[in-house]
Amino acid sequence: MVGFRASRAHRDERIALAILMACSAIFVVAIALILGFLAINGTKLFFQDHVSPLAFLFGTTWDGFGGHYGALPFIVGSLVATGFAILVGGPLGVAIGVFFSELAPARIAAVFKPAIEVLVGIPSIVYGWLGLTLLVPALGAITHTNGDGLLAAGIVLSIMILPTVISLSEDALRVVPNALREGSASLGATRWETISRVLVPAASSGIAVAVILGIARAIGETLAIQLVLGNAPVLPKSLLSPASALTSEIIIDMGDAPDGSPFRHALFSMAFLLLLIAMALIILIRLALRKRT
Amino acid sequence: MxxxxxxxxxxxxxxxxxxxxxxxxxxxxxxxxxxxxxxxxxxxxxxxxxxxxxxxxASVVDWHFLTGNPTAAQAGGGIGPFIYNSFYILLLTLAFTIPIAVSAGMYLQEYASRGRFRQIVQFSAESLATVPSIVMGLFGLLVFVEAFHWHFTALGGALTLTLLNLPAMMRVTQESLAGVPATYREASMALGGTKWQTIVRAILPSAIGPLTTGVVLIAGRIFGETAALIFTAGASVSYGRSAYDPSVWHTAETLSVALYQTHREALVPDADRIGNGAALVLLVMVLLFNIVARVAGRRLSRRLTGKST
Amino acid sequence: MVEAKTQLDVKMKVVDLDVFYGSFQAMKNANLDVPDRRVMALIGPSGCGKSTFLRALNRMHDLTAGARVEGNVTLDGVDIYAADIDPVTVRHRIGMVFQRPNPFPKSIFENVVYGPKIHGERNRKRLLERAEKSLRAAALWDEVKDRLNRSALDLSGGQQQRLCIARVLAVEPEVILMDEPASALDPIATSKIEDLISELKKQYTVIIVTHSMQQAARISDFTSFFLLGELVEVGTTSEIFTRPKDKRTEDYITGRYG
Missing domain, CATH: 1.20.5 (Single alpha-helices involved in coiled-coils or other helix-helix interfaces)
Incomplete structure (x- = not known):
């Protein structure tokens, strides 16, 4: 009797393990398929339509029906909006991470932290709607322009990456051993000296990861910025002139680009480029974490 | 002095x-x-x-707005079918995401014996997590809409969102399991349980609190997702199909997609009114998901760990 | 009040010290005079409050949420808990070495000059001089002089602890508190630290918590015995180890407590 039950348990164990492994394998298959499909469809522009990759990457004229597939305006738009978000949202997010890890009294954290979690949960389309109906008119009134463009997109993205940067940099600071805080304090350092000279440097790789994931979130964001960019497929003249980004241009043009056309292939090339950037960021994170160990 | x-x-x-x-x-x-x-x-x-x-x-949202049908070109339309579609796709997505991601999370957290496979899965999950949702939407378009000839369907949208949310769900599972004290494992193993019995009877129940919190928070994200759905589940309720269609093959414009469409190509004169209402409903849903996540997570973990397992 | 029988100058004076963690009282009514430029050992079984007592001497409890200190602690006659006293300045004058070496994840040089730098010294030449002087005083200079820019985390545990001592010396404190500084080290590293402490008392007042009675006997001039959150007895080290006045001290010395 015991022998029978033991073997049945053993069989269950093997079946369970097989199912669990199969589910795990789905992750591997999924990312491989995504890379494969995007690589094939994202390079048709070059191999099938014989548009040179340089003309795609550095061309400044975008006219899908007219045979011009220069994506530089969108690449610049994406990079500028993301760069703005990192310059504003990065330091602000790290500062708030420091606040939660080192300063916030328990009672304040109990109120502020759920607020930050709600901020993560707000859908990007709602951020876009807020940008469109609240931020753009406000910017327009202040600057006497239409208000849309890279500045508006940068501000929206800054807010959207905050929760990511805050929570990850807070985590990075929390794992810094308390012995370092005490060591610094015992040498007569003020709290700010301890934070700026010991804790932040000690948590630097974790903070780098926080910022990189912020970049990843910003560069892939679509609707929130599409609603505030003004959507002009030209190189932006200023932060306040209408512009476009890789993501927003895809969503605008995809419905119009005919099946099998170079126009459509160019949009997939832009998506493939976004995917490559995302993969590069993942590798960057791996490098940042390796430095730590 | x-x-x-x-x-x-x-x-x-x-x-x-x-x-x-x-x-x-x-x-x-x-x-x-x-x-x-x-x-x-x-x-x-x-x-x-x-x-x-x-x-x-606040002045827009009333019972008529929440349950009414959208109109093609006249004012006074509602968002009923959009809400229905949002929940439909949400439940469908969770039905795929939870079993797959929880299984994978259990495998990585509890059966980490084969180092190389584990690393590959972990790396794949991290990569999957950074795929922008618009790119995921195009992948869904290539595979479900075009290669499978499904056209715009709730199923295609849900599968695309599944890919998008698998990594987060797996991470939640791993973290929930990691929070279970090692003594639970040892106790169950010492009583002669196999590893699988230990996981199912001792570890999963004690991890149910944080797991539930994670599921509900991810549900909030799925509910608000837009970019990945536009080219997979579609945006065409007002084309005259049955709005409350129970089939997974129906074109399913969700509330968030509708908010986007409202701005882009609405013909109705009161597009702003509908947009403001839809944005508020989305926000309230997110707040609800957050509150439910907290309360349910806390309740469940208290009840299930209080009961003997 | 228990007092060290001595004509020596009193460097620190503790009067009616209570320490609470929340509602738990970890130190009850402790009184102690700490003589200048001598080594004072604090001994007692685990959990007796000796570390709690030590951390009250440079206001480290300020950093712990829920910890509360009552009573007086004076340094050269000035109450360090008075309202107009800055804990940062207190810790500048009263340095501390911890149980486990806690070098910052920076270079050896940056560790030593951390204190001088935050206290305003920017001149690189003077910083180098200060680093060399402190590392020499901590008997570490010869081992690290060729690799000052290497990470402090590459050093052995014993070297790290001496680096932490050098880091304290570089601040030029007057009192050095040590919380079981050798407990995580091997015997050879321990004896180096002990030699160092005997050397330090020429210039500094040293207060050291130790779990080893042999260590207290070897390096200290005075010893205080703690039990269950009370300071039971203080005297010269030879008195405490040969003719303790209190029965509880005697029981501990003769090995009747764990």
């Missing part, structure tokens, strides 16, 4: 009062003030957003 110190110890290099480090104290005070302001500004922003959306949307 300084005098006292001088009398007692003539070789004292400095006194103890605040004045000695005044400049450094000032820097410290300013930094403290800035950190407090930074946190307060962000919380203030959130309050501003919530107040603004309520201010604009």
């Amino acid at each position: 300084a005098d006292a110190a001088m009398v007692n110890a003539p070789d004292v290099k400095q006194d103890l009062s605040r004045s000695r480090a005044r400049g450094r104290r000032l820097v410290d005070a300013v930094a403290t003030l800035l950190l407090w302001s930074a946190a307060s500004i962000v919380v203030g922003l959130l309050l501003l957003f919530v107040a603004y959306l309520f201010y604009k949307g």
Whole structure:
């Protein structure tokens, strides 16, 4: 009797393990398929339509029906909006991470932290709607322009990456051993000296990861910025002139680009480029974490 | 004070009062003030957003708006079918995401024996997590809409969202399992349980609290997702199909997609009114998901760990 | 009040010290005079409050949420808990070495000059001089002089602890508190630290918590015995180890407590 039950348990164990492994394998298959499909469809522009990759990457004229597939305006738009978000949202997010890890009294954290979690949960389309109906008119009134463009997109993205940067940099600071805080304090350092000279440097790789994931979130964001960019497929003249980004241009043009056309292939090339950037960021994170160990 | 110190110890290099480090104290005070302001500004922003959306949307949202049908070109349309589709796709997505991601999370957390496979899965999950949702949407378009000839369907949308949310769900599972004390495992194994029995009977029940919290928070994200759905589940309720279609093959414009379409190509004269209402409903849903996640997670873990397992 | 029988100058004086963690009282009514430029050992079984007592001497409890200190602690006659006293300045004058070495994840050089730098010294030449002087005083200079820019985390545990001592010396404190500084080290590293402490008392007042009675006997001039949150007895080290006045001290010395 015991022998029978033991073997049945053993069989269950093997079946369970097989199912669990199969589910795990789905992750591997999924990312491989995504890379494969995007690589094939994202390079048709070059191999099938014989548009040179340089003309795609550095061309400044975008006219899908007219045979011009220069994506530089969108690449610049994406990079500028993301760069703005990192310059504003990065330091602000790290500062708030420091606040939660080192300063916030328990009672304040109990109120502020759920607020930050709600901020993560707000859908990007709602951020876009807020940008469109609240931020753009406000910017327009202040600057006497239409208000849309890279500045508006940068501000929206800054807010959207905050929760990511805050929570990850807070985590990075929390794992810094308390012995370092005490060591610094015992040498007569003020709290700010301890934070700026010991804790932040000690948590630097974790903070780098926080910022990189912020970049990843910003560069892939679509609707929130599409609603505030003004959507002009030209190189932006200023932060306040209408512009476009890789993501927003895809969503605008995809419905119009005919099946099998170079126009459509160019949009997939832009998506493939976004995917490559995302993969590069993942590798960057791996490098940042390796430095730590 | 300084005098006292001088009398007692003539070789004292400095006194103890605040004045000695005044400049450094000032820097410290300013930094403290800035950190407090930074946190307060962000919380203030959130309050501003919530107040603004309520201010604009509160007068729009009523029973007729929530349950009514959208109109093609005249004012007074509702968002009923969009809400239905949002929940439909949400449940379908969870039905795929939870079993797959929880299984994978259990495998990585509890059966980490094969190092190489584990690393590959972990790396794949991280990569999957950074795929932008618009790119995921195009992948769904290539595979489900075109290669499978499904056209725009709730199923295709749900599968695309599954891919998008698998990594987060797996991570939640791993973290929930990691939070279970090692003694639970040892106790069950020592009683002669196999690993699988241990996981199912001892570990999963004690991890159910954080797991539920994670599921509900991810549900909130799925509910608000837009970019990945536009080219997979479609945006065409008003084309005259049955709005409350129970089939997984129906074109399913969700509330968030509808909000986007409202701005882009609405023909109705009261597009802003509908947009304000839809934005408020989305916000309220997110707030609800957050509250439910907290309350349910806490309740469940109390009940299930209180009961013997 | 228990007092060290001595005509020596009193460097620190503790009067009626209570320490609470929340509602738990970890130190009850402790009184102690700490003589200048001598080594004072604090001994007692685990959990007796000796570390709690030590951390009250440079206001480290300020950093712990829920910890509360009552009573007086004076340094050269000045109450370090008075309202107009800056804890940062207190810790400048009263340094501390911890149970486990806690070098910052920076270079050896940056560790040593951390204190001088935050206290305003920017001149690189003077910083180098200060680093060399402190590292020499901590008997570490010869081992690290060729690799000052290497990470402090590459050093052995014993070297790291001496680096932490050098880091304290570089601040030029008057009192050095040590919380079982050798407990995580091997015997050879321990004896180096002990030699160092005997050397340090020529210039500094040293207060050291130790779990080893042999260590207290070897390096200290005075010893105080703690039990269950009370300071039971203080005297010269030879008195405490040969003719303790209190029955509880005697029981501990003769090995009747764990």
